[in-house]
Amino acid sequence: MKGKRALSLESAVRSCAQDGDERSKEFIYKSCYGYVRAITMRYVKNGFDAEELTNESFIRAFGKISMFNSGDLGDRYEKSFRAWLARITVNISIDFLRSQKQLIALDDINESELEQQQVEVSGNLNVEDIMKLLSQLPEIQRTIFNLYEVEGYSHEEVSVLLSIPESTSRTYLTRAKKKLRKLYLASTNITDCNGYV
Known part of the structure; x- marks a missing residue:
């Protein structure tokens, strides 16, 4: 590495955008x-599929990197690049699920399900525990939960991305939270006073 300056993520992105530098x-x-x-592991369960995605x-x-434009510098530049990269990854993951027809047909939605549910999570859970709980959700619920709660998409954006009504996005998010609550309480052997377990 003699004679080569050390790269930062920012300098690497800028260099790649300018001339497609392989390094x-x-x-x-x-x-x-x-x-x-x-990110891909939040959407698919299979490690091989996650690797492909x-x-x-x-x-x-890399094909679109010249379109990435951020006026930020340093850490803020890196954060905005990672957010841009995350959007690409989420879109590819959703396209994959659609192609596999894993976003199953939506069943009838009961309007009473739209009420907000509080889900309090213990600070004792680690990332692996949370991933195990998420992997137990039905595909559509896990996808909507990830898009809304983890990736920060709005219900309007979820509805466009998945071609579903906003109300459906809200309902499946509510179902996902209820199911996560049940799974969490069951995994910790806690009895829920609200009768969800």
């Missing part, structure tokens, strides 16, 4: 691999 691509891939892989996300990102 910069490799640096971006290595720097962001775990982040992108974690991770690699496809990087391929698409």
Whole structure:
């Protein structure tokens, strides 16, 4: 590495956007691999599929990297790049689920389900515990939960992304929270005073 300056994520992204520098691509891939892989694992259960989606996300990102534009610098630049990369990864994951027809047909929705549910999570849960609980949700509930609660999409954006009404997005989010609450309480052997277990 003699004679080569050290890369930062910001300098690698800028260099890759300007001339498609292979060293910069490799640096971006290595720097962001775990982040992108974690996103894909929230949408698919199979490790092989997650790996494929991770690699496809990087391929698409490198193809569009010249379109990424941030006036920020340093840490803020890196955060905005990671957010941009996350959007690409989420879109690829959703496209994959659609192609696999894993976003199952929506069943009848009861309007009473739209009431807000409080889900309090103990600080004792670690990431692996949360991932196990999420993996037990039905595909549509897990997808909507991830999009809304984790990725920060609005119900309007979820409805466009999944081609469903906003009310359906809200209902499935409510169902996901109820199911997570039941799973969480069951895993901790806590009896819920609201009768959800």
